[in-house]
Amino acid sequence: MALSVLRNIGKGHFESATSGGSPRGFLKSATIMIVGVYRMAQEKIRECWTRDIGSYGFKEFKDMVEKFHGYSAPGVLIGGYMVEAAKKRMPEGTQFEVIVETRKCLPDAVQLLTPCTTGNNWMRVVNLGRYALAMYEKHSGQGVRVAIDSDRLKEWPHIRAWLLKLLPKRLQDPERLLDEIEKAGDSILSIADVCVHPDYLGKLSMGKIDICPVCREAYPQTDGPVCKGCQGDAPYIDTAAANPMMQKCMGEKPAQTPH
Numbered sequence: 718m719a720l721s722v723l724r725n726i727g728k729g730h731f732e733s734a735t736s737g738g739s740p741r742g743f744l745k746s747a748t749i750m751i752v753g754v755y756r757m758a759q760e761k762i763r764e765c766w767t768r769d770i771g772s773y774g775f776k777e778f779k780d781m782v783e784k785f786h787g788y789s790a791p792g793v794l795i796g797g798y799m800v801e802a803a804k805k806r807m808p809e810g811t812q813f814e815v816i817v818e819t820r821k822c823l824p825d826a827v828q829l830l831t832p833c834t835t836g837n838n839w840m841r842v843v844n845l846g847r848y849a850l851a852m853y854e855k856h857s858g859q860g861v862r863v864a865i866d867s868d869r870l871k872e873w874p875h876i877r878a879w880l881l882k883l884l885p886k887r888l889q890d891p892e893r894l895l896d897e898i899e900k901a902g903d904s905i906l907s908i909a910d911v912c913v914h915p916d917y918l919g920k921l922s923m924g925k926i927d928i929c930p931v932c933r934e935a936y937p938q939t940d941g942p943v944c945k946g947c948q949g950d951a952p953y954i955d956t957a958a959a960n961p962m963m964q965k966c967m968g969e970k971p972a973q974t975p976h
């Protein structure tokens with residue numbers, strides 16, 4: 718928005734300058750005007766900066782992340798600011814859902830700070846490999862997309878190095894990184910209005926359910942005559958054959974039959 722304001726102001730001055738005033742005078746007044754508006758815009762952004770993550774202080778949220786995620790991952794901490802920036806822009810009482818564009822860290826910030834989880838399917842991961850999320854009204858798809866603005870990372874070398882993977886882990890300074898994350902707060906984010914494609918709205922239906930003739934487990938009929946696991950998509954190897962220890966273990970403990 719600030720940019721479009723600047724463009725319009727620049728344009729207005731150019732038009733008035735070409736219809737009479739001296740070019741040097743125009744340039745000077747345009748520069749002063751643009752710098753003035755830019756400073757005002759910057760100050761407005763600065764006023765809005767926050768180091769809190771919603772109703773949580775940074776330290777409090779860091780503790781929550783440690784418990785939930787296993788350690789205070791920088792991505793979940795920045796993600797906290799991202800989620801809260803999106804929540805702040807949802808009209809009161811909106812039933813919202815979330816699309817996360819990466820599998821890394823960010824989904825956990827959503828699960829910590831909203832009722833949206835992978836389990837209830839109010840959060841979907843559409844893995845585009847970008848550190849961004851969209852929060853939107855669940856029926857209309859109207860909402861906002863929040864991303865990390867790489868242009869705003871010049872002041873924050875540790876965050877930049879983390880995001881762009883510029884340093885091997887052993888050379889990273891976790892304390893300074895977390896310190897930068899707290900100081901930067903939500904000032905490093907860019908936010909834009911989005912409308913989610915109808916294909917991503919509404920409930921995901923499994924369709925009709927059948928019993929697989931091979932494994933005797935329930936599965937969606939649309940997957941084929943047998944379940945995906947029995948079609949060879951199961952992520953398991955034949956452990957008994959591959960691992961002698963397992964073979965021994967299974968030999969000693971016969972499989973229990975379920976009651």
Ligand SMILES: [Zn+2]
Binds near residue numbers: 930931932943945946
């Ligand atoms: Zn099966």
